[in-house]
Amino acid sequence: MSSKLEADHLFKVFGGRPEQAVERLRRGADREDLRADGTTAAVIDASFDVRAGEIFVVMGLSGSGKSTLLRMLNGLLAPTAGHVRFDGEDLTALGDRELRALRSKKISMVFQHFALFPHRSVRDNAAYGLEVQGVPRAERERRADEALALCGLAGWEDSWPDELSGGMQQRVGLARALATDADLLLMDESFSALDPLIRRDMQDQLLELQKTLKKTIVFITHDLNEAMRLGDRIAVMRDGRVVQTGTAEDILLRPANDYVASFIQDVDRSRVLTAAAVMDTDVRGDEADCGCETATPDASFTELCAISARLSHPVAVVDAGRDLVGVVARQRLVAFLGDERGAPTPCADGGGKVTARA
Ligand SMILES: Nc1ncnc2c1ncn2[C@@H]1O[C@H](COP(=O)(O)OP(=O)(O)OP(=O)(O)O)[C@@H](O)[C@H]1O
Ligand SMILES: [Mg+2]
Structure with a gap:
């Protein structure tokens, strides 16, 4: 990029x-x-x-x-x-x-408290940036409607800002930014x-x-x-x-x-970390042939926890060609989930338990 x-x-x-x-x-x-x-x-x-x-x-x-x-x-x-x-x-x-x-x-900017014009319709609010650019009415309304639809506001074009919830008003702000291209x-x-x-x-x-x-x-x-x-x-x-x-x-x-x-x-580490980030890559090539459940490098911690709970050995991580690229031991999951006490750590989805080894 x-x-x-x-x-x-x-x-x-x-x-x-x-x-x-x-x-x-x-x-x-x-x-x-x-x-x-x-x-x-x-x-x-x-x-x-x-x-x-x-x-x-x-x-x-x-x-x-x-x-x-x-x-x-x-x-x-x-x-x-x-x-x-x-x-x-x-x-x-x-x-x-x-x-x-x-x-x-x-360049478009979207602020924390997006100030909508109270006496303009939702459509005219979304079209505001285009109006400033001098885009003709028919085109700016078409582009505003498109942007509003992208932001989940189709059907609200003719409403007034005060008829919208805070979240919806913020979407109008986003639509205004998107409409300008x-x-x-x-x-x-x-x-x-x-x-x-x-x-x-x-x-x-x-x-x-x-x-x-x-x-x-x-x-x-x-x-x-x-x-x-x-x-x-x-x-x-x-x-x-x-x-x-x-x-x-x-x-x-x-x-x-x-x-x-x-x-x-x-x-919440279980949402952010993936197998690739924490796997041990110093592994022998034949370990993926065990026929057991494996994980992909982009597997989340939640998935890893669930798989790990069903296995008595480390989780093998395999790439798209089924080649072994790493393993994740249960201890490592526990360490990264940040449970220093070493107590059993429930997985984020409640689907299994990860238990620290003594
Ligand atoms: N126009 C200004 N004149 C004098 N000091 C300013 C001016 N604008 C910002 N500051 C000061 O510069 C520092 C950084 O402010 P800034 O608004 O960029 O922080 P911020 O990270 O956006 O904070 P917040 O999360 O509260 O919006 C602050 O100490 C602020 O008081
Ligand atoms: Mg600020």
């Missing part, structure tokens, strides 16, 4: 003498050091590539700099130092008019204001849409479970810095530091 969007040593400092502050940050100063001068280092030396067609999640606590970073990615905020490249073009070199054109055509979607805590069940629903819907639309999405959240569900890759931010970038598995299995490690304690 090629790089769609690139953050190259981005800094954003609010307050007096920002360039000087950047120099200090480059020499290793942190946020706290600058605060004494009344300067806020919102984003410090952030670098990453977002690949075409991926969901790239930026995860961090409140105040870690996520929204500031996102606003630099679409040119709403000029970086104090560093560059943003979109399709290879340096946004920092563009003028206001070019940036506005880029934001109206190629932008290839880059920036989503800032877009699902955070929703009830947990509706939020999960929206996550599923986004993943389902993404299978066919294959947009490039930067999704911001403070919730690591949401990050792990949605993200092809995740950047973890702390106090303005990106402290780790990787897949959900990278972050779970190889946290870059104690901070990330403390974050992942509450993650």
Whole structure:
């Protein structure tokens, strides 16, 4: 996959003498050091590539700099130092008019509290971005209706926003972003204001849409479970810095530091980890011939637990050609599910028990 969007040593400092502050940050100063001068280092030396067609999640606590970073990615905020490249073009070199054109055509944003216009129909709300672009009415209504249907709102086109639930209103926001055909979607805590069940629903819907639309999405959240569900890759931010970038598995299995490690304690590992991530690959080639139940490399922990519970030996992992590529011992499942006490660990689906060996 090629790089769609690139953050190259981005800094954003609010307050007096920002360039000087950047120099200090480059020499290793942190946020706290600058605060004494009344300067806020919102984003410090952030670098990453977002690949075409991926969901790239930026995860961090409140105040870690996520929204500031996102606003630099679409040119709403000029970086104090560093560059943003979109399709290879340096946004920092563009003028206001070019940036506005880029934001109206190629980059769409979906916010946490999506403000719908109360006196416009759902259709006209979804068509708003196209109206700004000057798309003729008939075409923009057709495209708005298509986007609404994609977001599960067919039949609601002529309703008013206040006739919709919060989750449905958020879908109108998503439809507005999709209707413009932008290839880059920036989503800032877009699902955070929703009830947990509706939020999960929206996550599923986004993943389902993404299978066919294959947009490039930067999704911001403070919730690591949401990050792990949605993200092809995740950047973890702390106090303005990106402290780790990787897949959900990278972050779970190889946290870059104690901070990330403390974050992942509450993650439901059985959903994220797969056989490939934890299998022991140092195995002899004939073990797959035992005629017993096997797992594929992308088998989830839930599946592995169930298989393991039915076997008295490690689970063999075989590829599409039925070649043995690894084994997963029961002890390893227990270790990764994070039960340090070594007590029996129920599988996520309740389908079997994994018992630690003494
Ligand atoms: N316009 C501004 N002027 C001064 N300081 C700002 C400005 N915008 C953001 N900040 C500060 O920069 C830091 C990062 O803020 P930012 O909004 O990017 O964080 P965030 O990760 O999006 O937080 P949240 O999860 O609460 O939305 C914070 O300390 C914030 O107070
Ligand atoms: Mg924010």
